[in-house]
Amino acid sequence: MNIEATGTDPYGSEAYKDLFRVIMSDIGKGILIDEARILLRPEVPLFIFSVMLKAEPDNKTISDAASLRKEGDNVFITISDERYAPDILSQLWKRYTRARVDQQTRFDIVIEGADTDEVADIEISSGEETKKEILGAVWRSMPEGIRVRFNQTDGRVLTIMATEEIVRPEMKEEARKVHEEMLAKAREAERHV
Amino acid sequence: MFEVLMYDGGVYRSDELYEMIEDVGGTVIQRTRSSQMLTVTMSVPGEDRPMVEKLCKELGGQVREVPLAGTEIAVVGPTLGRHHMPHPICDIAEQLRQYGAISVVMGLARGRGKATSQISLEEMKVIEEYDVAIMMLGNFKPCIESKTHLFEKIETPVILVTGPMPEGIDDLCEAIIPGIGRKAERMRTVPERAKLVEVADTVMKVLGNKRKLLEEDPLFVHPAELKQLLEEYEPISMSLRPAPIVLHMDGLRVKIPYVENKDYLDNLEVYGRRLSEVARITPSKISDSSTIIRIMTESEVRDRDMQRTEG
Numbered sequence: 001m002n003i004e005a006t007g008t009d010p011y012g013s014e015a016y017k018d019l020f021r022v023i024m025s026d027i028g029k030g031i032l033i034d035e036a037r038i039l040l041r042p043e044v045p046l047f048i049f050s051v052m053l054k055a056e057p058d059n060k061t062i063s064d065a066a067s068l069r070k071e072g073d074n075v076f077i078t079i080s081d082e083r084y085a086p087d088i089l090s091q092l093w094k095r096y097t098r099a100r101v102d103q104q105t106r107f108d109i110v111i112e113g114a115d116t117d118e119v120a121d122i123e124i125s126s127g128e129e130t131k132k133e134i135l136g137a138v139w140r141s142m143p144e145g146i147r148v149r150f151n152q153t154d155g156r157v158l159t160i161m162a163t164e165e166i167v168r169p170e171m172k173e174e175a176r177k178v179h180e181e182m183l184a185k186a187r188e189a190e191r192h193v
Numbered sequence: 194m195f196e197v198l199m200y201d202g203g204v205y206r207s208d209e210l211y212e213m214i215e216d217v218g219g220t221v222i223q224r225t226r227s228s229q230m231l232t233v234t235m236s237v238p239g240e241d242r243p244m245v246e247k248l249c250k251e252l253g254g255q256v257r258e259v260p261l262a263g264t265e266i267a268v269v270g271p272t273l274g275r276h277h278m279p280h281p282i283c284d285i286a287e288q289l290r291q292y293g294a295i296s297v298v299m300g301l302a303r304g305r306g307k308a309t310s311q312i313s314l315e316e317m318k319v320i321e322e323y324d325v326a327i328m329m330l331g332n333f334k335p336c337i338e339s340k341t342h343l344f345e346k347i348e349t350p351v352i353l354v355t356g357p358m359p360e361g362i363d364d365l366c367e368a369i370i371p372g373i374g375r376k377a378e379r380m381r382t383v384p385e386r387a388k389l390v391e392v393a394d395t396v397m398k399v400l401g402n403k404r405k406l407l408e409e410d411p412l413f414v415h416p417a418e419l420k421q422l423l424e425e426y427e428p429i430s431m432s433l434r435p436a437p438i439v440l441h442m443d444g445l446r447v448k449i450p451y452v453e454n455k456d457y458l459d460n461l462e463v464y465g466r467r468l469s470e471v472a473r474i475t476p477s478k479i480s481d482s483s484t485i486i487r488i489m490t491e492s493e494v495r496d497r498d499m500q501r502t503e504g
Binding site: 009016018019022023026040042140141143144145146164165 | 275305307333335336357375
């Protein structure tokens with residue numbers, strides 16, 4: 001994760017760069033972030049946090065994180081992405097009850113009397129949910145008293161502007177500028193891929 | 194000369210330690226038991242210290258000096274929120290406990306924000322019950338410099354702990370310790386541990402100044418002596434609270450309700466005087482279940498006596 005922090009208070013800028021990194025890692029969202037730009041002006045006060053994700057979070061189904069095969073009436077699941085193992089298990093329990101779901105090893109699950117296509121399409125993670133969690137993490141890293149916020153989300157770029165009392169048009173304008181720059185960067189990176 | 198020590202060990206044979214403290218004429222300042230572990234803060238005569246230390250080692254415990262024993266310190270953050278409260282505040286409070294102080298962690302109701310932060314009169318009065326207050330502020334210099342109203346009117350000595358070094362506010366507090374600020378993880382690295390030691394050393398220095406003043410004009414009765422007298426009172430001896438009496442430099446916090454025990458406390462005999470004549474006894478501002486006793490200095494008592502005879 002590449003973090004760039006600029007501001008009028010050198011100590012605060014450096015400290016917030018570390019805070020942002022630690023908080024993102026704490027809640028396990030650090031790996032989703034490609035780049036972050038943090039603008040800190042405590043004397044105004046104006047804070048802009050812009051985050052570029054590695055990819056736009058989308059809805060994930062079981063087939064995205066596991067391979068499936070049918071043997072007789074049973075469906076065998078082998079989890080390939082460990083991050084989603086708890087979500088897969090809880091969704092299966094919800095749909096088929098614990099009695100029909102047998103977790104044989106950490107990554108192997110057998111479901112009695114299920115249809116492969118139906119299991120493959122079960123949603124285990126929503127993109128909106130991931131975005132909300134990242135947004136929550138950014139709010140958590142911002143100073144507590146800075147509560148008036150303005151959010152912008154486009155594809156894989158999220159920008160949050162915050163101040164203490166009145167949001168002035170020039171503050172929004174500045175946030176939009178940062179957001180556009182990050183979007184342009186994201187498009188540029190996609191073109192190279 | 195009495196020396197304050199802390200025993201850290203098991204409860205096994207701890208009654209022998211209590212007997213020895215009593216035999217040498219010492220006193221137990223604080224006793225904290227957690228399962229089979231025991232921490233005893235005691236005050237013993239200097240000449241008997243080797244004997245007490247020997248017994249502690251026999252019991253399998255450790256003994257160390259605790260320079261902040263007999264003090265109660267508040268570590269105050271702008272709010273109880275996760276932005277302000279955890280990590281540095283808890284680390285500082287824990288460090289002070291290692292030095293023998295009773296430390297409490299406190300958050301203001303509306304202390305967040307550069308332009309909107311506030312402290313209420315009640316909050317100030319609560320903080321003033323402690324020997325020293327440590328005020329934790331964050332990482333931005335302009336914010337720290339604009340938040341001086343949170344601590345400038347507090348009468349208890351205030352030590353300001355911040356990230357960057359603020360300018361122009363040195364006169365508003367006893368000491369400023371920069372280099373900590375807001376953190377999202379525990380203070381584990383060597384420089385961070387050194388900072389915690391610096392905080393404890395500064396507290397010792399600030400309390401040393403207060404102690405010097407008390408040496409020039411001593412209290413009518415030492416808080417530890419008063420504690421011994423109060424321990425015999427049944428509501429205190431039967432109290433299940435972990436520390437029913439907490440020593441302050443100039444008095445005590447007694448964890449019994451003031452209203453219900455007013456008569457006993459007012460009329461307790463201390464060196465031939467009623468306690469209410471030599472101390473200010475008030476209910477605690479934190480809750481009605483505690484009472485604050487502030488012992489007057491000898492000159493204050495004399496002055497009061499003179500005023501009474503003249504009146």
